[in-house]
Amino acid sequence: MDAVLDGIRDLLPVLRERAQETEDRRVLSAETVKSLAETGFFRLLQPTRFGGLEAHPLTFLTAVREIASACGSTGWVASVVGVHNWQLGLFPDQAQQDVWASDTSTRMSSSYAPTGKITAVEGGYRVTGRWSFSSGCDHATWVLLGGIIPPGEDGSPADFRTFLLPISDYTIEDVWHTVGLRGTGSNDIVVDNAFVPEYRTLSFNDTARCICPGQEQNPGPLYKIPYASIFSYAITTPIIGMATGAYQAHVEYTRKRVRASYVGVKAAEDPHSQVRVAEAAGDIDSAWLALQANMRELMDLVTAGTKLPMPLRLRVRRDQVRGTELSIRAVDRLFENSGGRALAVGTPIQRFWRDAHAGRVHAINDPERALSMFGRGEFGLPLNDAMV
Template sequence: MEASAGAAVLTAVHDLVPALRERAQETEDRRALSAETVKALAETGFFRLLQPARFGGYEAHPLTFLRGVRELAAACGSTGWVASVIGVHNWQLALFPAPAQQDVWGDDPGTRMSSSYAPTGTIRAVDGGYRVNGRWSFSSGCDHADWALLGGIIPPGDDGSPADFRTFLLPATDYVIEDVWHTVGLRGTGSNDIVVTDAFVPAYRSLSFNDTARCACPGQEVNTAPLYRIPYASIFSYAITTPIIGMATGAYDAHVDYLRERVRAAYAGVRAAEDPYSQVRVAIAAADLDAAWLALEADLSELMELATAGEKLPMRLRLRTRRDQVRGTELAIGAVDRLFENSGGRALATGTPIQRFWRDAHAGRVHAINDPERALSLFGRGEFGLPITDAMV
């Protein structure tokens, strides 16, 4: 992709930000993004950034995509979250067998997918594919998608074959959406339940996590850009952490603007901006956000450089990426907490951006990919020379 195309998308995203910030409370109140917001995002070209060129996509550097995510989430946490997870699905579909990509994008390259990866349903292997049943939760943006990516485990076979954790691709005609999303944070994501009853999924519409861990997926036969040789765990995990960094960035901007004008009556009318303790808290929050983002940039830049050169991606780099991802989430949460604590009682008022960013960031933190101990333990195992068997690296 020409750099100018990515720059044009980011410029269009930037131009959209004031409107998204203006309707952030409306998005929260409706518990879902509006059709107007999703249409506007699509018109910027944002969803095409990680899509294969064969279907009109830009095959952009993942940092281009994540810079857009961060700016969107700094305006509206729910919008940034949905944009990120919906947008990254175009990258994942590029790893599926070519017929699956054709099923989704053949008639309309703008078709979108939602997801729910926790293997909460039941999968049964049958001739030519699988029978899928069950309920999957937390499918962000599902009301604006025509397909769903659902995680499932195929039990061990009678022939001794091991269990296999796979992603299954289903059209909206194969499931129903149940409106259950009533939460304290990320209320505007519409992360409702997907319910499937005895749907048949052809074998070509599934993808093994073992293949994604090996960076050897069927879709690479037709999508040869370096972008599609990056580990799933590196791309998807940062698609979850980046919105949280964006929410903390939005809280930071709102906090600084607020304190410029705030007068602390309890401290003899001293302007908050002149309070040295407030200055220190702002400095620490800014440093933590910079550290989170700079590590993200360094990791993905190195991964892309190696993939572009056709070189093997070292396990230590992959482990470092997961380490920095969970630490990035922790740093962002620490920053937003510090800013919230420094904002005073008026920040508690319904409708203020700081409390909304605080709630949204903490809601994003509980996503399974942000489990710090698991990722940090993997890095430690690698440093001690112990075997790594987890597919999420």
């Protein structure tokens, strides 16, 4: 695992140099994706039986933070594409075989908002519709799409599932023109009446109960963690990484900056700047330390075969949205303290600021939902949310 992290750190200067080009292209280059793959990054959460490393989630998240500190768009794509290898490990074995049997380096993108139409048919489902924000889809040959199966005529309740489709069943429409995370290529996925067999679907209710079909072939502790814990941290960690990159860029810039309004006074000598950078550093550290502690506790418990207590699962989601909030606050403070020259196109601070705010609007970062769940748990009220 150390070799993967070492490879990522060796790659950071290149990713940093490519950051503006990545933004201008609106998609990661094939060279960048190839370089990430060569470090072993995409195999970190992949089952060992398909050439994966089944690494501790913190190894994966540490790598994501490092990547995002060099280029926000690259960190975002790496995280969301990389975490899909973990999710596929929860699917029935035949679905895993479909994707990895002939090529264990196959990648998947996703779009989970249930915006399409799902119709139950014999042996599976018919899927039609448009799904947005599929980050990294140009570098994937399968996609994971969210969909709701309507209530059955037999009285069975509606079910929210993930549907796995090969690239032959969908098209990609280039619609990604945004102010932030411009390099992620998060385009639309369009599906027209594709058949998805039952075995290529996974219920979110099963992921919430931590009882999924893939655990039979992948019995390791990594695959016993709730989906909401892994996926939510795969969204917050790149934002912590962006805040880290903004902090590094700000400190380097401020050491050399002379404030024009104070006739030759170095910005680094301004006590107000010193306070602001300390506050930003504290927020970033708080976000990351809470994430680390929670993920270690989750893994320790599942490794010991202990059932995960609901208060811990609720705390994970609480600290996840708070981690995003703290990171955004840090980036804002650093941007505000950087002066007018930070507005120039190509400067890292304004790119990190835009990228972090773009990541913040992901649905998993909505604080009210996660904080309300935590409050309900504290007050002993019932919980009916699969994203915990």
